[in-house]
Amino acid sequence: MEPINARFDIDWPGFNLTVDLELPGRGVTGLFGHSGSGKTTLLRCIAGLVRAPKGRLVFRGEVWQDETTWVPTHRRSLGYVFQEASLFAHLTVMGNLRYGQKRAPAPVAPEDRVSLDQAIALLGIDHLLTRKPDRLSGGERQRVAIARALAVSPRVLLMDEPLAALDIARKQEILPYLERLHDELAIPVLYVSHAPDEVARLADHLVVMDGGRVLASGPLKETLARLDLPTAFSEDAGVVIEAVVASHDDNYHLSRLDFPGGNVVVAQRREAIGHRLRLRVHARDVSLTLERATGTSIANLLPATVVEIADADTPAHCLVRLDAGGTPLIARITRRSLDQLGVARGKAMWAQIKAVALLGD
């Protein structure tokens, strides 16, 4: 898949954006940062909703913007989901879905084609088609908005914090649909979010932004495990591990999840053996011991080597990046423990994992 090359330079009073990025042409790319970091503006530049005075955007070999070219938004093959559903109030759900679908030219590659039925099925909205937007719940509206964006058979799906305006229950309602998009669609998705858990759950590639600049851009797991990024400074520091369901223990109602370098045991999962799962291990849930602990209730112990030590969000703590047989881990421990245990680069230790968050619950 050809990549997306984006270079933009904006110098507005009180706001700067300077980016030069190559984004993968497949999978979900999370654009992550705090509000004001420029992530939404970057997405709007890619969509052509904002015209950066200086910029060059090459979308999978097609020039959308440079010194002499400007492709207006309505001629760019993209789908866009806004933070608020922004359905057309004068049209029914079906009218909203058809609006873009009937205007979009048929995609060149047949496998990129998303039929109306497919979009409706993917988002589970077939029972809503005759309703007007004001008769929908917030979660339903956002699902319709996502289906509407997909129904134009876009070559890229841009999502600007599609869950930010929803409460936790509505988020949980929509996240499984977003995961299905990830699994079933061939097109790349650019997903703007300031919520680490959303990004960890959905993204394959991560772009971290701050103050209108790109701090990091790389595969999710490696980027999350970096200690030099602002994500590491928040309480949400942690890593993501791709694991496979390896076995079930019906006696104790536990499941073993394997990943390169080890395994963890969690409360029994419904998924069949061989099913892939994404785990999030927060740094605050990882502690370190010099030897393999015995007589502890913590079941998940992994041998790991210290790779790097960095400052944490408080002066009392620090972050330790570990390599557990190829899987990166971050532990958040106190400076006193660091000194007492003599933690140093290259030291072999044991990581105790107190809790594992399974993304997708």
Next chain:
Amino acid sequence: MFLSETDLQSIWLTLRLAGVVTLILFVVGTPIAWWLARTRSPLKGPVGAVVALPLVLPPSVLGFYLLVAMGPNGPVGQLTQALGIGVLPFTFWGLVVASVFYSLPFMVQPVQNAFEAIGDRPLEVAATLRASPLDTFFTVALPLAAPGFITAGILTFAHTVGEFGVVLMIGGNIPGVTRVASVQIYDHVEAMEYGDAHRLAAVMLVFSFLVLLALYLWRPNPKNT
């Protein structure tokens, strides 16, 4: 008969004038309202002020300028003569042109407010759904602004019906051509025909009340997108 032949004639003329003016203003006022709602040009202020002028200007002032402009020696008059239309004052179409100017703010302002209330978002959404700007205007902006158009249409029609000063300046008082209901009432009073004036005035009063009643009873659904 409740109303005389000439009274009915004046009412029919009034309705015809108001209808034609409203239709013309839908076409002329909508682009002006759209431009005023969307532009960031420094001309927005001056253009908005010119559009609103008839709200504060005495109708006789507006009528006077239009009379001079459309008269045989005025620039508009020269043009209409060159085009073989003749001069417009004291004709029905002269009244129409004058009324279009006079009622312009009653069309432009409600429509402009309705366009502004839509905001940028639905237009951006339409662009991401492959709609060109013109397509977006007709399929998103116009339907979403429909309540504003209904208000504007009713106000423009009613305001044109209530015209008097501009009509006197431009149209004079020609039965069946420029003698609208408000002028007819004035004539009745001048001629001491108080009974006739009462009847026609009552018709106008009831009509105006019903129009405004319709406007106030009719409420668009609360916006909920």
